[in-house]
Amino acid sequence: xxxxxxxxxxxxxxxxxxxxxxxxxxxxxxxxxxxxxxxxxxxxxxxxxxxxxxxxxxxxxxxxxxxxxxxxxxxxxxxxxxxxxxxxxxxxxxxxxxxxxxxxxxxxxxxxx
Amino acid sequence: xxxxxxxxxxxxxxxxxxxxxxxxxxxxxxxxxxxxxxxxxxxxxxxxxxxxxxxxxxxxxxxxxxxxxxxxxxxxxxxxxxxxxxxxxxxxxxxxxxxxxxxxxxxxxxxxxxxxxxxxxxxxxxxxxxxxxxxxxxxxxxxxxxxxxxxxxxxxxxxxxxxxxxxxxxxxxxxxxxxxxxxxxxxxxxxxxxxxxxxxxxxxxxxxxxxxxxxxxxxxxxxxxxxxxxxxxxxxxxxxxxxxxxxxxxxxxx
Numbered sequence: 001x002x003x004x005x006x007x008x009x010x011x012x013x014x015x016x017x018x019x020x021x022x023x024x025x026x027x028x029x030x031x032x033x034x035x036x037x038x039x040x041x042x043x044x045x046x047x048x049x050x051x052x053x054x055x056x057x058x059x060x061x062x063x064x065x066x067x068x069x070x071x072x073x074x075x076x077x078x079x080x081x082x083x084x085x086x087x088x089x090x091x092x093x094x095x096x097x098x099x100x101x102x103x104x105x106x107x108x109x110x111x112x113x
Numbered sequence: 114x115x116x117x118x119x120x121x122x123x124x125x126x127x128x129x130x131x132x133x134x135x136x137x138x139x140x141x142x143x144x145x146x147x148x149x150x151x152x153x154x155x156x157x158x159x160x161x162x163x164x165x166x167x168x169x170x171x172x173x174x175x176x177x178x179x180x181x182x183x184x185x186x187x188x189x190x191x192x193x194x195x196x197x198x199x200x201x202x203x204x205x206x207x208x209x210x211x212x213x214x215x216x217x218x219x220x221x222x223x224x225x226x227x228x229x230x231x232x233x234x235x236x237x238x239x240x241x242x243x244x245x246x247x248x249x250x251x252x253x254x255x256x257x258x259x260x261x262x263x264x265x266x267x268x269x270x271x272x273x274x275x276x277x278x279x280x281x282x283x284x285x286x287x288x289x290x291x292x293x294x295x296x297x298x299x300x301x302x303x304x305x306x307x308x309x310x311x312x313x314x315x316x317x318x319x320x321x322x323x324x325x326x327x328x329x330x331x332x333x334x335x336x337x338x339x340x341x342x343x344x345x346x347x348x349x350x351x352x353x354x355x356x357x358x359x360x361x362x363x364x365x366x367x
Contacts, residue, residue, distance in 0.1 A: 023187035027154050077146070079160045080186045085195045089181065092197060092213060093168075096177075100170045100201055100211055103228055 002050075005042035009035045009057045016064045020071070028068045035061040134207050136270045136343055139167040139176060140366035143344065147182065149357040159184045159194055161359055165266075165366075168201060176204045178262050192219040200262040207267050212260035212287075227287060231256060238290050250290060258285040258292055268335065269343040273299060273316045281321075296321040305336055305347055309362045313346055314339045331356045342367050 012035035019028035039061060043054035143163045148155040161182045168177040182196040196218065201211040214225040221243070228237040236252045259267060264286050271282075278301040286293050300317040307313060315336035322333075331351030337343040344367065348359040 022191065023185075024151065024156060027151060027156065030152075075187055077157050077160075077185045077187075079183045080189060082183065082195065085181075085183065085197075088195070088215060089179075089197055092199065092215060093177070096199065096201060096211060096213060097168060097170060099226075099228070100168070100175065101172070103210060104170060104172045107230070107232070 002042055002045050005038045005045070006054060006057070009038035009042055009054070009061075012038065013057055013061050013064070016061065016068075020064055020068055023075075026068075026072060028064065032061055032065050032068070036065075132270065132272065133205050134270050136341070137165055137176065137178075137207065137266050138366075139165055141165040142365040143361060144363045145348075145359040146362050147357065147359050150355055155358065157185065158188055158357075167204075174204060175201045175210065176207070177201055178266055180262055194218050198262050200260050200266075202263050202266070207263055207270060209260050209263040212262065225290075227252075227260060229254070229260075236287055240290060252287065252290060252292065254287060254292055255285050258287050261286055261288055264295075265335075265345070268297065268318065269337060269345070271343075273318075273337070273339075273343070293322060293324045295324075300334075302339055303336065307346060307360060309360075310346065315346055316343070 012031040015031035016028050016035055019031065036058060039054050039057040043051055043058065046054055141164065145161040145163070146157050147159040147161050148157050150156075159182050161180065164177075164179045164181075166177045166179065168175050178200040180196075180198040182194055182198075184192065184194045188194075194217065197213070197215040199211075199213045200209045202209050208231065209227075209229050211229070212225075212227040214223070216223050224239075224241045226239040230237070234254055234256065236254050236258075238250050238252050239247050240250075241247045264284060276299040278299060280299045282297045284295045284297060286295050298319040298321055300319050302314060303317045304312055304314050313336075316339050318335045318337060320333040320335065332349065333351055334347075334349040335345055336347040338346050344361065344364060345359075346361045350357055350359070
């Protein structure tokens with residue numbers, strides 16, 4: 001049973017690390033809570049000399065949670081100033097005005113015809 | 114036949130779909146936070162901005178309906194989105210003259226241009242992808258066919274106050290070079306709570322389509338504020354690749 005709890009806790013910790021690297025916000029809390037739960041269960045049923053590894057998992061997960069919460073408050077949802085995109089928008093508008101002039105001339109010719 | 118025609122005309126008239134524009138004005142800017150459903154949790158991915166500007170050509174003045182979508186900085190290194198959707202419309206009727214779509218989605222590039230000619234009932238379409246090859250086609254359309262952007266603004270111009278829950282209206286939208294049938298169903302009034310705007314009473318509008326390319330497993334709902342401006346306060350979408358929502362976070366020039 002101990003090895004099952006440790007395996008699940010390890011997998012959940014790895015998943016939490018992946019979610020921490022990816023910008024998935026609070027989603028990392030799901031595997032982190034699972035890691036804490038199974039890590040704690042493994043710690044409880046472990047004999048005294050074998051408590052070190054579950055303790056390590058709990059510490060790592062706690063650090064991941066802390067890093068995740070910090071990230072949530074420090075990194076704000078903002079859009080980068082993208083000069084390339086701004087240029088694309090501006091060019092598109094300039095082209096559109098020329099195209100609209102052509103369309104209007106064509107429509108006029110159609111009506112004259 | 115006359116009866117059918119007059120019923121249809123009454124239907125369109127009663128909803129005011131073809132009525133003169135009284136809602137959309139130049140200078141309006143709406144900013145949305147776009148969230149996507151990842152493992153059951155809504156995760157904010159991008160910012161969507163919808164702007165209305167006046168554009169002068171050598172012969173007339175048009176409204177430029179511009180919609181941009183850009184992923185937040187933290188997502189850019191994983192999946193960068195820089196989408197631009199534009200429609201140049203008649204300021205009185207909101208009927209499109211020119212529609213442009215220029216998308217960049219994680220390396221995928223697509224450009225579309227539709228020139229509407231309601232006299233000939235055609236759309237001259239130009240589509241190009243990453244390879245730069247431009248494919249030009251003429252697509253036959255109905256008089257009531259519009260692009261996606263102007264359709265959204267035309268919905269706002271409808272006189273919903275007269276509609277009863279369950280009332281439906283059929284529309285045609287040209288997207289990906291094909292005309293698609295969309296039904297608009299008025300569900301009723303509903304109070305929604307938004308983080309930045311608080312409790313708002315809205316008209317709940319459901320978009321129904323048989324098109325597999327547009328419809329996911331869930332519902333497509335637009336909540337328009339139940340006032341004269343009918344701002345899209347919340348848009349819930351369900352597409353084949355997932356679901357999400359657009360939440361209004363700020364509005365200017367309304």
